[in-house]
Amino acid sequence: MNPSDWIDHGTLPPQRLPAGAGDAIAYLADVLGHVVYTRWTLAMIRQRHASLPDAKAARPAVMRVLLDHEAAVEYWDRGRVRTVTVDAAPAAEAVLARVLHTHRRRFRPVPEGGEFVATGxxxxxxxxxxxxxxxxxxxxxxxxxxxxxxxxxxxxxxxxxxxxxxxxxxxxxxxxxxxxxxxxxxxxxxxxxxxxxxxxxxxxxxxxxxxxxxxxxxxxxxxTVGDTPxxxxxxxxxxxxxxxxxxxxxxxxxxxxxxxxxxxxxRGGRSRASFAPQRMLPPALLAACDAWVTEAAAGDDPLVTARRRAIWALYRYAGVRLIELVWSDEAQLPKVEVDGHDSWTLHVLGKGSRTRAIPLPAVCVSVLRTYRELRGLPSQPPLLEHAALVHGLKGGSLKGSGLYDEVKAIFVAAAERLANADPEGAARLRQASPHWLRHAYARQMIVDHQVPLPVAQALLGHASVQTTAAYAKTDLSQLRAFVEGAFASHDAPHSVARPRASQRN
CATH class of the missing domain: 1.10.150.130 (Tyrosine recombinase, N-terminal domain)
Incomplete structure (x- = not known):
C-alpha cells in the first residue's frame, strides 16, 4: 500500500499522507496524539530521556522488554498501546493500514482516477x-x-x-x-x-x-383501545x-x-415548569453499585475491568448524557484536559452542538489514570492527544450501545447481589439506565449540596434553568431543613397569657 494514496480530511484543506510508511506513521502519530508504531532500543531511550530511571517511569513496558531483548516495539492496536519484542510485532505497514481503517471517517483513499476533490x-x-x-x-x-x-x-x-x-x-x-x-x-x-x-x-x-x-x-x-378512544x-x-x-x-x-x-x-415554559424527574436511585442503591464496581472483576483481562470502572466513573461523577461519551471524529470530543494544578476537566459535545466543560472529582481521576495506563497511554493526557476517551475492544471507540451495555451490566450485577436482602431495590436497579446516573448527579448537586442553580445548569448543560430547578422538587428534605432552621429558636410552643378580668372589661 502507498500511504500517499490516502487523504487526511481532518485538515483544512485536506491533504495527502506522506509517501513513505515511516513518514506516514510519524504523521499519524503527530495528528492523532498517540503511538502508532515505534521501535525502541536502549540507545534511543538514552537519547529521549535524561536517565534510565526517568525512562522506566515514563515507559515501564518498554523497559521491561529491553531488559532481556535488544529492541522493543510499541504499536497501536484496538484503542490501546501494546509493547512486544521485535519478533512478536506485526509489520509496520499492517499497523498503519489498521489505524487508517480505524479512523476511516477522517482518512480516505483517493478515488479512482488519481484525483481527489474535497467533499462539497x-x-x-x-x-x-x-x-x-x-x-x-x-x-x-x-x-x-x-x-x-x-x-x-x-x-x-x-x-x-x-x-x-x-x-x-x-x-x-x-x-x-x-x-x-x-x-x-x-x-x-x-x-x-x-x-x-x-x-x-x-x-x-x-x-x-x-x-x-x-x-x-x-x-x-x-x-380505540377497548371502548376508550x-x-x-x-x-x-x-x-x-x-x-x-x-x-x-x-x-x-x-x-x-x-x-x-x-x-x-x-410554549416551552409551561412544559419545563411541570418537569419533575422521577427515574432516580436512592443513595443506598448507588452505593451498592459503587461497591460492586470496586470489588468485582469483569473477567481475566484487567483492561476490561478498568474500562468498565472508567465508564461507570464518568457517568457517575460527571452527570453526562449517554451520547456525550461517544467519540466524535469531527469534534474530537469527548476529551480530558489537565491544567497546571493537576485538575482534570472533561469536555463533551452536548445538545445543540454546544460544548461543555465538567470538572472531574479526584475519585473519578484516579480511575481514569489506571485505565489510561493499562491502555498504554500516558497516565496524564497530553495537550494534543486525539485518542478516543473510551476504546472499543475490537478497535476504534466504544459506541452508544456498548456504553449502555456496560452500565446496564453493573446495574444487573448489583441487583443480583441485593436480590435476597432488598428485592424492591434489586427490581429498581434492573429498571435503571445510564440516564438515571445523570439524574442522581443533578440531585446530589442541587438537593444534597445546595449548589446554586446557575452553576448546576452549566454543569448539566440545560438550556433552561427551570429544567435544573425541577430536581429540587423531587425531594422535600431541603425544604424541610430550611423550615426547621427558620424555626429552630421556637423549640416549644409559647403559652399565651390569658388577660385578667379587669383587662377584658
Whole structure:
C-alpha cells in the first residue's frame, strides 16, 4: 500500500499522507496524539530521556522488554498501546493500514482516477437524504409558496423540502440515533396529517394550518383501545410540536423560508415548569453499585475491568448524557484536559452542538489514570492527544450501545447481589439506565449540596434553568431543613397569657 494514496480530511484543506510508511506513521502519530508504531532500543531511550530511571517511569513496558531483548516495539492496536519484542510485532505497514481503517471517517483513499476533490455541499446533501425513507423523500420533493428557493438569503442552497428537511436532520439530529428516529417519526406524522387534508408541501403551510395540527394532536385518535378512544399523551404532544417548531425555525434561520409560520407554536415554559424527574436511585442503591464496581472483576483481562470502572466513573461523577461519551471524529470530543494544578476537566459535545466543560472529582481521576495506563497511554493526557476517551475492544471507540451495555451490566450485577436482602431495590436497579446516573448527579448537586442553580445548569448543560430547578422538587428534605432552621429558636410552643378580668372589661 502507498500511504500517499490516502487523504487526511481532518485538515483544512485536506491533504495527502506522506509517501513513505515511516513518514506516514510519524504523521499519524503527530495528528492523532498517540503511538502508532515505534521501535525502541536502549540507545534511543538514552537519547529521549535524561536517565534510565526517568525512562522506566515514563515507559515501564518498554523497559521491561529491553531488559532481556535488544529492541522493543510499541504499536497501536484496538484503542490501546501494546509493547512486544521485535519478533512478536506485526509489520509496520499492517499497523498503519489498521489505524487508517480505524479512523476511516477522517482518512480516505483517493478515488479512482488519481484525483481527489474535497467533499462539497452536494455530496453532503445526498448523504443526508439517505436518513429519510424513500416515500417521505418523494412526498417532500416539492417547494411551497413560502420557500425562498431563488433568494440570495437561502443559505442552504436547496430547491425543495426534501433536501431542506434532510439537512435539518443532519444538523439538528444526527448526533444521536434516538433523536434522529424521533425526528423522522414526527416528520412522518405531520406529512400523514397533511396528506389526509390534501395540504402541502410543508413550505406551503400557514400558521392557521399548524394551529389546526396542534388541535388535532390534542384530540383522541380514530383508533380505540377497548371502548376508550386513544389519546396522545401530553409529553408526546409536546415532543411532536417541538420537532415541527424546530424544523420551521431552522428553515427560517437559514433563509429557506421567507417567514416562520410556527412562531409561538410551542410554549416551552409551561412544559419545563411541570418537569419533575422521577427515574432516580436512592443513595443506598448507588452505593451498592459503587461497591460492586470496586470489588468485582469483569473477567481475566484487567483492561476490561478498568474500562468498565472508567465508564461507570464518568457517568457517575460527571452527570453526562449517554451520547456525550461517544467519540466524535469531527469534534474530537469527548476529551480530558489537565491544567497546571493537576485538575482534570472533561469536555463533551452536548445538545445543540454546544460544548461543555465538567470538572472531574479526584475519585473519578484516579480511575481514569489506571485505565489510561493499562491502555498504554500516558497516565496524564497530553495537550494534543486525539485518542478516543473510551476504546472499543475490537478497535476504534466504544459506541452508544456498548456504553449502555456496560452500565446496564453493573446495574444487573448489583441487583443480583441485593436480590435476597432488598428485592424492591434489586427490581429498581434492573429498571435503571445510564440516564438515571445523570439524574442522581443533578440531585446530589442541587438537593444534597445546595449548589446554586446557575452553576448546576452549566454543569448539566440545560438550556433552561427551570429544567435544573425541577430536581429540587423531587425531594422535600431541603425544604424541610430550611423550615426547621427558620424555626429552630421556637423549640416549644409559647403559652399565651390569658388577660385578667379587669383587662377584658
Amino acid at each position: 455541499e452536494p455530496e453532503r446533501e445526498a448523504a443526508a437524504l439517505m436518513t429519510l425513507p424513500p416515500p417521505l423523500v418523494e412526498w417532500l420533493a416539492r417547494a411551497g409558496r413560502f420557500a425562498a428557493v431563488a433568494s440570495a438569503t437561502n443559505t442552504l442552497g436547496v430547491g425543495d423540502d426534501a433536501q431542506a428537511a434532510a439537512l435539518f436532520l443532519r444538523d439538528r439530529a444526527s448526533r444521536s440515533p434516538h433523536t434522529l428516529r424521533a425526528y423522522r417519526t414526527e416528520l412522518r406524522r405531520l406529512v400523514t396529517w397533511c396528506e389526509a387534508r390534501q395540504l402541502g408541501p410543508l413550505s406551503d403551510l400557514t400558521r392557521h394550518d399548524l394551529l389546526a395540527y396542534r388541535q388535532a394532536l390534542r384530540r383522541p385518535a380514530p383508533e 386513544r389519546r396522545m399523551s401530553e409529553a408526546l404532544q409536546s415532543r411532536a410540536l417541538a420537532v415541527i417548531a424546530s424544523l420551521f425555525r431552522y428553515w427560517t434561520e437559514t433563509g429557506y423560508l421567507s417567514a416562520n409560520p410556527a412562531a409561538g407554536l410551542v
